[in-house]
Amino acid sequence: MSLSDQSREYLVRVVWTGGKSGDVLVSNKPTIRTGSPPEFGGTKEFHSPEDLFVASASVCFMNSFVVFTEKMHIRFESFEVEAKGLLEKVGQSYEITHLHMKTKVVIESEDLRSKMARALELGAKYCYVANSMKCPKEYENEIVVR
Incomplete structure (x- = not known):
């Protein structure tokens, strides 16, 4: 597949999971757990x-x-x-x-x-x-x- 001059859209959905964390959802792809980094009151276990x-x-x-x-x-x-x-x-x-x-x-x-x-x-x-x-x-x- 090659890129053309055609525009494209990328749809991402973020769902709050509590606290300062959420899930990044993209159709038919693995969920990415995300949240605020520790220096902003979050946790280091998720991607910021x-x-x-x-x-x-x-x-x-x-x-x-x-x-x-x-x-x-x-x-x-x-x-x-x-x-x-x-x-x-x-x-x-x-x-x-x-x-x-x-x-x-x-x-x-x-x-x-x-x-x-x-x-x-x-x-x-x-x-x-x-x-x-x-x-x-x-x-x-x-x-x-x-």
Whole structure:
């Protein structure tokens, strides 16, 4: 399946389960238990909105990167991204003010390094979830030859 210029909608339902917790429901997908983080009176056992915010940008970046490696016909052995969102008080509220993604890609040959760097660059450029976020994004990419 490929993206077209056609608009899409994504339907998510959140159901309160008590306290500061709830379930994220998406049709035909596993439930995500969520709630406020401990620093805001919640519990650490559930994913917080902050976790999901950072994760959504990271997953989109990974997916975009994979799309470009497929288009470029290049292979990698492994990919991981460790992402950190900085939550700060801005005025009377809080905002994620910076998103840092540290990526490690393992490849089998030095010959692939420049193409892999390009795929990472394009993955960041075309990650529409991160592009929809107003905070600055920083990408730190490491390419390792095994």
